[in-house]
Amino acid sequence: MKITALLVLKCDSRSDGSDPVILANATDVNHFGYFQRVTVRQFIVFVGRTVAKRTPPDQRHSVQHEEYKVHSYNRNGLCVVGFMDDHYPVRSAFSVLNKVIDEYQKCFGETWRNIQADSTQPWPYLNEALTKFQDPGEADNLLKIQRELDETKIILHKTIDSVLERGEKLDSLVEKSSDLSAASQMFYKQAKKTNQCCTIL
Amino acid sequence: MSEADPSGYAEPSSLLYRLEFILESDPLIDEVGFVHPSQFAALSDMSGSPSLSSMSMEPQSDKSKLKASQVNPTDMAFWSRDHKLGISTQAIHPLYNAAKHAFCSSLEQYKLLIHLNPKKVGLDSDNVSNVSSLATLECEVMKHSRALLLLSCDFGTAWNCRKEVVSKKQNMMLYLDELLVSTLVLSYSPKSERAWSHRRWVVKMIAGKCKNLQEILKNESELAQRIAEKSKMNYRAWNYRCWLVSYMPENQVINELIKYRDWAGLHVADNSCFHYRTRLLTRTLADSFYKQDLKASHVHTTAEVCQLWKEELSWSEILIKRYIGREALWLYRRFLALCWIKHFAARMGGTHVESFVDNELQLFRSCTTVPDNQMDEPQSVETGEKVGEELEKVLNKVCPEKAFLWDLVRKKNGGLI
Numbered sequence: 163m164k165i166t167a168l169l170v171l172k173c174d175s176r177s178d179g180s181d182p183v184i185l186a187n188a189t190d191v192n193h194f195g196y197f198q199r200v201t202v203r204q205f206i207v208f209v210g211r212t213v214a215k216r217t218p219p220d221q222r223h224s225v226q227h228e229e230y231k232v233h234s235y236n237r238n239g240l241c242v243v244g245f246m247d248d249h250y251p252v253r254s255a256f257s258v259l260n261k262v263i264d265e266y267q268k269c270f271g272e273t274w275r276n277i278q279a280d281s282t283q284p285w286p287y288l289n290e291a292l293t294k295f296q297d298p299g300e301a302d303n304l305l306k307i308q309r310e311l312d313e314t315k316i317i318l319h320k321t322i323d324s325v326l327e328r329g330e331k332l333d334s335l336v337e338k339s340s341d342l343s344a345a346s347q348m349f350y351k352q353a354k355k356t357n358q359c360c361t362i363l
Numbered sequence: 364m365s366e367a368d369p370s371g372y373a374e375p376s377s378l379l380y381r382l383e384f385i386l387e388s389d390p391l392i393d394e395v396g397f398v399h400p401s402q403f404a405a406l407s408d409m410s411g412s413p414s415l416s417s418m419s420m421e422p423q424s425d426k427s428k429l430k431a432s433q434v435n436p437t438d439m440a441f442w443s444r445d446h447k448l449g450i451s452t453q454a455i456h457p458l459y460n461a462a463k464h465a466f467c468s469s470l471e472q473y474k475l476l477i478h479l480n481p482k483k484v485g486l487d488s489d490n491v492s493n494v495s496s497l498a499t500l501e502c503e504v505m506k507h508s509r510a511l512l513l514l515s516c517d518f519g520t521a522w523n524c525r526k527e528v529v530s531k532k533q534n535m536m537l538y539l540d541e542l543l544v545s546t547l548v549l550s551y552s553p554k555s556e557r558a559w560s561h562r563r564w565v566v567k568m569i570a571g572k573c574k575n576l577q578e579i580l581k582n583e584s585e586l587a588q589r590i591a592e593k594s595k596m597n598y599r600a601w602n603y604r605c606w607l608v609s610y611m612p613e614n615q616v617i618n619e620l621i622k623y624r625d626w627a628g629l630h631v632a633d634n635s636c637f638h639y640r641t642r643l644l645t646r647t648l649a650d651s652f653y654k655q656d657l658k659a660s661h662v663h664t665t666a667e668v669c670q671l672w673k674e675e676l677s678w679s680e681i682l683i684k685r686y687i688g689r690e691a692l693w694l695y696r697r698f699l700a701l702c703w704i705k706h707f708a709a710r711m712g713g714t715h716v717e718s719f720v721d722n723e724l725q726l727f728r729s730c731t732t733v734p735d736n737q738m739d740e741p742q743s744v745e746t747g748e749k750v751g752e753e754l755e756k757v758l759n760k761v762c763p764e765k766a767f768l769w770d771l772v773r774k775k776n777g778g779l780i
Contacts, residue, residue, distance in 0.1 A: 193592060348401075
């Protein structure tokens with residue numbers, strides 16, 4: 163049971179297709195090999211941005227990507243994305259995302275709407291949440307006070323490809339992305355070729 | 364500074380020399396990784412300061428003489444910082460060839476010397492020169508085999524000759540060093556069979572002679588868990604961990620169960636983890652068994668062991684209710700239930716077995732109602748059927764007169780099972 167990352171992004175609902183901006187990022191890559199960590203962090207940012215961009219306002223999505231589930235919740239332009247492993251219960255995952263979004267709005271109000279570039283300042287609450295909710299039992303405590311979760315459906319995607327627009331390919335997004343270094347892109351291509359059992363994102 | 368050869372790399376034997384030097388100068392290196400040359404710059408940024416890697420031919424005793432800014436990152440063959448060693452993917456092929464060549468030639472000379480002086484070596488004072496050349500050759504063989512194993516984890520001859528050299532000396536520290544070499548190999552190849560069996564060999568060799576075996580076993584168990592967590596479906600890691608149990612004293616077995624319960628609770632899909640727990644619990648029964656008359660029809664367990672089993676049962680129930688549809692949890696509960704009925708329940712008085720079985724049925728019933736919102740895991744329906752089969756087996760085995768209960772449950776669930 164693992165949460166690898168929690169991201170908060172600002173999603174622009176205008177149709178000019180600009181990428182979401184990262185407002186806060188808490189990642190735990192310690193369970194990866196030392197030399198994989200840089201690549202993993204970059205992929206988390208890339209996948210987080212890609213999924214958030216395609217989560218319309220007031221919708222909840224769950225995307226299966228290899229042995230991870232990427233959950234996203236967009237509340238009126240403010241989007242939270244969580245990278246959980248396959249075994250973390252879906253219900254608990256969304257109650258964590260709900261809590262994070264509530265806290266963010268409590269701390270920062272609507273100031274996020276003016277942010278134009280990725281924020282590099284860590285948000286302490288997000289790091290604490292990442293640690294605290296590793297145990298889904300903690301998230302279950304939240305469930306008792308959250309009611310709106312029952313009313314909204316969650317849209318499930320079996321692969322990340324089904325999130326993309328028609329005609330978009332993940333390979334070309336990887337190539338164009340400025341989030342991924344040359345080494346990471348090369349790693350992505352290699353991993354696909356060899357189809358390792360230990361691929362990362 | 365670095366030699367300028369057209370490809371940016373020195374010749375293979377100097378690469379090997381550099382690798383062995385780095386390993387020698389930092390015995391605490393615990394992780395090896397193979398890195399694309401373009402990643403070296405990013406790694407330096409990540410660690411917060413320029414990396415120090417020996418690029419020149421002459422090993423520098425004062426590492427501050429080298430500045431990473433003077434070296435083009437893509438020319439680097441090695442990166443070493445924070446006890447981690449990165450080897451450029453471009454250096455692997457020449458390095459491997461050099462290491463294999465050096466190892467094979469030193470092994471040949473070593474075997475020749477042993478063969479010529481099978482019994483005299485080390486004992487005869489006239490053979491002083493032989494002794495020193497033997498020592499030198501042993502050193503060479505160990506040095507080159509370690510470098511080779513970092514590049515080819517299953518090179519059997521290298522592992523075996525290390526066993527040969529170490530077993531000739533009666534030095535505990537050397538055995539522990541072998542564990543470090545295996546750890547280093549497992550850091551880049553966590554499923555390497557040879558690396559795991561090397562650990563088994565070390566434990567077997569030191570078992571009778573070591574005072575702090577329990578401490579070593581504790582560390583080994585933790586290492587196996589760490590590696591199993593990093594690399595999924597690592598049967599070899601769990602197999603090794605199960606194997607260790609036979610060397611653990613009774614109190615350590617109980618300690619393992621209690622200490623790692625929380626971890627198991629966060630890995631409910633990992634059947635191997637629960638299989639390890641069954642191994643530990645079976646051992647608690649075996650220990651009790653040997654303490655009393657072998658002819659007795661059931662095991663007379665201590666109060667502590669009984670309490671442990673009770674806790675395990677109630678903990679398993681909590682997990683099953685929280686994570687609906689986890690096969691590993693149900694399989695574990697089947698083991699717990701059967702053993703409980705067989706070894707513990709009979710002692711608890713007349714109706715205990717019946718009420719225990721009733722409780723199991725109730726648990727089963729509460730978990731087979733499939734909620735119809737789409738948030739729940741899809742496998743709960745299939746698992747419900749499997750659970751049904753298991754429970755039927757338990758019932759028929761233990762109290763066939765209760766078979767009518769089964770029909771009742773089936774009817775109540777509307778033929779769901």
